[in-house]
Amino acid sequence: VAYVADWAVEAALSEGSLRKILTAWVPAPEEVAVYYPGHRAVPPALRAFLDVVKELRKK
Numbered sequence: 001v002a003y004v005a006d007w008a009v010e011a012a013l014s015e016g017s018l019r020k021i022l023t024a025w026v027p028a029p030e031e032v033a034v035y036y037p038g039h040r041a042v043p044p045a046l047r048a049f050l051d052v053v054k055e056l057r058k059k
Contacts, residue, residue: 032057 001021012018032053036046 009018034050034053
């Protein structure tokens with residue numbers, strides 16, 4: 001018995017080597033949290049990542 005993200009075991013679930021159990025006790029999905037130092041100049045790579053996460057959250 002394991003508590004694992006669906007995306008991490010998607011292949012195993014679809015091929016039938018794993019199955020979901022105790023689904024009534026699974027908590028609701030959690031939000032994504034990104035923690036980073038509060039510098040005034042956010043590095044471009046981090047800014048791009050944050051922009052993608054924000055856009056995905058809108059969907």
